Amino acid sequence: MKKYDVILVGAGIVGLATAYKLMKEKPETKLCIIEKEDIIAKHQTGNNSGVIHSGIYYKPGSLKALNCRRGYEMMLKFCDENEIKYEICGKLISAITEDDVKRLDELKQRGEENGLTGLKILSKSEAKESEPYMECIKALYVPQTGIIDYKQVSKKMLDFILSKGVELKLNKKLEKLIDGNKNVTIITNSGEYETKVFVSCAGLHSDRIVKMLNKKQDVRIIPFRGEYFLLKEEKRYLVKNLIYPVPNPNFPFLGVHFTRMITGEVEAGPNAVLALKREGYNKSDFNLRDMKDTFTWKGFYNVIWKYWQTGVYEYYRSIMKYEFVNSLQRLIPEISSKDLEPGGSGVRAQACDRNGNLIDDFLFSESANVINVLNAPSPAATSSLSIGLTISEKIIQRLENN
């Protein structure tokens, strides 16, 4: 059986950033990455909105706040060093109601507590100078927000780690794990391996890795599909950069927004609906195992109990395009249904506990030989190098104690 110092499962941006940081710090490490797909970054990383998040939204002191702020700086440095195109274009958060205006002030304060500078509340006429078609009473300008292609970032990370002799095994699915005293045995659909340290960055399947280790499962991944439209090319002028609503503080999604992508396209969305398949990008996709895992989880019913009204509305809006257009018109009244064409979709891995709490912060589970990234939703792409640095430090510590 082939032996490694470290085996890492999952070649999304969190796994690749971890490998990148590890090989920078300890290039002699014998590292193997196992990925079930035939390419890297096929799931959350390859289907996200490509925003470099500023860190304004997250609770001060949370892992999201700390890693987003540190990861932001690390991401820009990585892109500069590797000639990856990005743009710090800033974004506007639009307050449409008086309630929103109050929350805008709170958001600004939160951003400042997280270390952001240059945040500015704009009057309607000031906001119109940047986004002439946007509706608002007031708006918050966030200068740090940027746009990027995270697939390109992932590819550059991969180039570096392959140059350091890391093995990438594609089309290999982790099926079983045996956590021994000194080593972990990895059983895949085609081969068995042994490693001193095992790391899992499995995104939509992170809870299943925990289950493989026979740990009592307190968290399950509930997949939510984000469905997007694109503005037709001749209507892209309606959005200069990024336009977001004031988010609902009780819900871990940002609400329907507009994002100018690094490709020049303008994305509008998402509808966030329960996905019946963890990697199901179409409305009709379903998978019996994934459905069973969702519908047999007590926490799921608690989520429904808490959020059923929002859930029903999101489904309604997913089916009824005019309702989706209504949501967009709150931000840009000039938009009409004929300005939109179908865009892509992405499935978000949302961890949920038994009580139906949607876990907002990043979450890791660890034992002597194992590190598992259990919840890494947005802004984990922005934060990836910071998360990767933390995990690589944990790996090095374990290797030294092994």
Ligand SMILES: Cc1cc2nc3c(=O)[nH]c(=O)nc-3n(C[C@H](O)[C@H](O)[C@H](O)COP(=O)(O)OP(=O)(O)OC[C@H]3O[C@@H](n4cnc5c(N)ncnc54)[C@H](O)[C@@H]3O)c2cc1C
């Ligand atoms: C619609 C959407 C928009 C988003 N927008 C943004 C944004 O603008 N900015 C931002 O910072 N973040 C954004 N995010 C969040 C960000 O994309 C994710 O947090 C990040 O990509 C997570 O990376 P990951 O490596 O953990 O997961 P993934 O990219 O999902 O990678 C996990 C990998 O593990 C592999 N895997 C799983 N199980 C196994 C197994 N048993 N064996 C082998 N391989 C396995 C999978 O095939 C996959 O390749 C968005 C997310 C979504 C869904």
